[in-house]
Amino acid sequence: MTNGLTDDEVKAITTAVEHAIAYRQGVPDRPVPPRICLDEAVARFRTALTGEGQSAEDVISDIIRDADDGLNQMSSANFYGYVLGGSHPVGVAADMMLSAWGQNAGSAFETPAITGMERAVCDWVIDLLGLPEGSGAGLVTGATVANTEGIMAARHKLLAQQGWDVEQDGLFGAPEFPVLIGEAAHSAPLAALRYAGLGAGRVTKLKTDSEGRIEVEPFLKALEACDRPPLAILQAGQINSGAYDYFDELVPAVHARGGWVHIDGAFGLWLAAVPELAERLRGVELADSWAVDLHKWLNAPFDAGMVIVRDRAPLVASMSAWGSYLPETTAHWEPTDSTIELSRRARGIPVYAILRHLGRSGVRELVSRHCRLAGEIAQKLSAEPGLQVLNQVVCNQLALVCGDDDHGDNLTQQVLELVQQNGKVYPTHGEWQGRFIIRISVICYATRDAHADTLVDEIITAWRQVQQHPVKNVTAT
Numbered sequence: 001m002t003n004g005l006t007d008d009e010v011k012a013i014t015t016a017v018e019h020a021i022a023y024r025q026g027v028p029d030r031p032v033p034p035r036i037c038l039d040e041a042v043a044r045f046r047t048a049l050t051g052e053g054q055s056a057e058d059v060i061s062d063i064i065r066d067a068d069d070g071l072n073q074m075s076s077a078n079f080y081g082y083v084l085g086g087s088h089p090v091g092v093a094a095d096m097m098l099s100a101w102g103q104n105a106g107s108a109f110e111t112p113a114i115t116g117m118e119r120a121v122c123d124w125v126i127d128l129l130g131l132p133e134g135s136g137a138g139l140v141t142g143a144t145v146a147n148t149e150g151i152m153a154a155r156h157k158l159l160a161q162q163g164w165d166v167e168q169d170g171l172f173g174a175p176e177f178p179v180l181i182g183e184a185a186h187s188a189p190l191a192a193l194r195y196a197g198l199g200a201g202r203v204t205k206l207k208t209d210s211e212g213r214i215e216v217e218p219f220l221k222a223l224e225a226c227d228r229p230p231l232a233i234l235q236a237g238q239i240n241s242g243a244y245d246y247f248d249e250l251v252p253a254v255h256a257r258g259g260w261v262h263i264d265g266a267f268g269l270w271l272a273a274v275p276e277l278a279e280r281l282r283g284v285e286l287a288d289s290w291a292v293d294l295h296k297w298l299n300a301p302f303d304a305g306m307v308i309v310r311d312r313a314p315l316v317a318s319m320s321a322w323g324s325y326l327p328e329t330t331a332h333w334e335p336t337d338s339t340i341e342l343s344r345r346a347r348g349i350p351v352y353a354i355l356r357h358l359g360r361s362g363v364r365e366l367v368s369r370h371c372r373l374a375g376e377i378a379q380k381l382s383a384e385p386g387l388q389v390l391n392q393v394v395c396n397q398l399a400l401v402c403g404d405d406d407h408g409d410n411l412t413q414q415v416l417e418l419v420q421q422n423g424k425v426y427p428t429h430g431e432w433q434g435r436f437i438i439r440i441s442v443i444c445y446a447t448r449d450a451h452a453d454t455l456v457d458e459i460i461t462a463w464r465q466v467q468q469h470p471v472k473n474v475t476a477t
């Protein structure tokens with residue numbers, strides 16, 4: 001028996017690599033959305049498991065054939081849905097290698113090359129985002145887990161200040177601390193509060209303005225009412241409007257009361273990498289912990305995100321698989337000291353490759369190009385009678401409505417459906433200021449001026465068509 005590769009395995013890997021190249025080369029010519037529905041995909045794949053198994057090459061070829069029309073071209077320059085990066089090809093190349101290497105990234109001793117690269121990623125991202133040098137950092141699956149870890153580090157510190165060891169004694173009978181969060185927060189930090197045992201419902205929700213920013217005065221009043229140092233969760237990049245909280249006013253006020261500030265900056269934190277835009281984030285670096293995605297604006301292949309905590313000790317105390325009764329941190333940088341997982345994929349390696357490929361100026365160009373394009377798209381769409389961009393475009397997010405909803409025929413939804421069916425471009429929906437919106441996120445590494453023009457044309461054409469032939473009473477999804 002050889003532990004190398006059989007001919008069949010070589011063929012399977014070759015087929016996969018050749019397909020990966022052909023697929024990505026063909027993405028611009030494909031309709032963006034999948035062409036089959038979920039039921040059809042499930043029926044196709046969810047068959048009885050074969051008794052005998054199949055050759056490796058056949059399995060890979062079958063998967064390629066059967067998945068083809070069920071893929072959404074999320075790596076396309078014309079994909080504007082949710083807030084998703086486009087899996088940069090250099091990251092994809094590195095991702096393939098790391099699967100072949102089969103490294104479990106949990107141990108610095110066992111996989112030094114991986115830890116070396118991941119440490120560089122942590123340093124580089126902290127530096128690019130202008131966050132405090134020497135902060136603790138963990139490479140995680142995305143902003144949901146990064147928010148969870150940041151909130152767990154805060155939980156450790158705020159309870160330790162009250163003489164409670166949450167890692168040892170849990171939350172039953174623990175002292176309380178107030179949690180403040182904006183009304184327009186993403187669902188991820190609320191989920192994180194649930195995962196951390198703090199409850200999504202026992203928070204003080206703070207009034208936000210028309211852009212989704214926490215209003216300063218009510219926040220300061222709520223802070224005054226806190227009987228103990230609170231956890232305040234702020235936002236860099238509201239999912240619909242892209243807005244940023246007033247960090248420079250809110251963070252020092254929380255600190256004056258001994259509290260902890262956590263910032264959900266899943267995509268918005270990346271503005272810090274562009275000196276001419278970083279001003280919009282003024283004061284963000286004063287916080288205690290931050291959650292940021294790497295698979296959004298940095299376009300790392302899924303899944304990759306990062307938690308950053310100014311003081312590494314509470315992060316290690318809450319994450320370390322060895323428990324808080326052992327020395328505060330291991331002498332060297334151990335990946336599992338700052339992540340929930342013990343065994344894990346080396347998801348920092350594609351990020352390492354992307355950062356080396358782009359360099360500082362490449363990251364800056366990427367983020368500033370998207371912000372410029374978002375502004376131009378907003379201008380062009382707003383010039384069409386009946387189209388209205390509801391938000392001030394401060395980064396890469398747009399909230400668009402078509403016509404008014406006075407007649408209950410939800411023209412915006414009709415336009416979105418038509419645009420999606422046509423398949424050339426793919427924005428998705430959201431809800432903002434009580435209205436169904438077309439949400440446009442300009443974030444794919446490949447999106448350039450010509451793509452933005454196509455998006456504008458597709459939306460305007462669909463809007464004109466819908467005005468001529470509106471369908472009454474579409475039910476909002």
Ligand SMILES: Cc1ncc(COP(=O)(O)O)c(C=O)c1O
Pocket residue numbers: 082083141142143144145186188189237238239264265266267293305
């Ligand atoms: C502001 C914000 N926070 C958190 C998340 C959750 O990120 P993830 O899906 O990477 O867990 C998102 C996702 O869009 C987001 O926009």
